[in-house]
Amino acid sequence: MVTLNIPLFTWCVIAFAMVALIIIRVCYKNYSQIHHQRHLIEFGKESEEIFIPGDRLEGQEVYDDED
């Protein structure tokens, strides 16, 4: 029967939690700087997900175009 060493268990939890916190924050800061503050998960526009050359870009207004 294995007896739980509470001090060692507590020490391991705290130590690994702090290491994980530091790693997550460093990675998040690097990711934010690279991707200019974009969210990890977000709803994108249809034109950003599927784009075929020749499609109308955002902001382009073609008045005589008939769809």
Added chain:
Amino acid sequence: MMTKIEQPMAPVTAGIRMTREGETVKKYCLFLSEYAAWLLGAGATCIRLERNVKRMAEAFDHEVVMTIMPRHIHMTVCNRDRSDSYTYITALRTSMISFDINTRLSELSWAVADGRLDFRQAEAEFNRIVKTRPADKRLVLLLASCANASFCRLFGGDLPAMAIVFIATLAGYYLKQVLCEQKVDMRIVFIMCAFVSSVLGATDALFHLGQTPEIAIGTSVLYLVPGIPFLNSFSDMLAGHYICSFSRFMHAMILTACLSIGLCGGMMMMNIGMF
């Protein structure tokens, strides 16, 4: 025949009496109130606040009376002949304690008193001072850890104890910075940081690394001790500002109690000391 020389009266514009510099009592009062709120929020004692504000008010040829409460300042500014006065109540600026801002605001009051700055220049300099960016967080983190490790040495800790205290302080202070960014209540922050630091500070006792494990645990939480509120509390008590003194003392006691809860929790989980 004696010729009576009369001092020219200050011009009256739209019912508002202007000073020689063209400023109103209201402007002086608002400036001094803002100055007082920032100085008190930066960690100055009540006596320093009173002296600085009175010094500047005298330089502006005005009189000031203040009531300093723990979170508010009531200020009344009037001109010499008491013909005009303005009262304003301002709340304390909840900023971090900053000796840099404290010192520079005190220097500003001396510059005004010595006549090196007029009112407009003082306003501009004040706006510059309060926009001072805080010190680099990583530098503060490193220096606080070094300081705590030095405390461990001062109390007789050996080299392994110093290294453990350095790492425990690094972790605890980093957690404090993260939690403060998330606007967590300061009491919860103290409990959590004291617990983390004391658990990591018990590494010496857990793995039998050095000869002074109890010193490592005891000094690992020293960075959380609220020294400035305690000192300011006694200073205010000596100056007769009992309300502020009691308020600061209670705040310091609550933070110390939270620190103790975290430390005792850590020691209990690590089976160390009095438990």
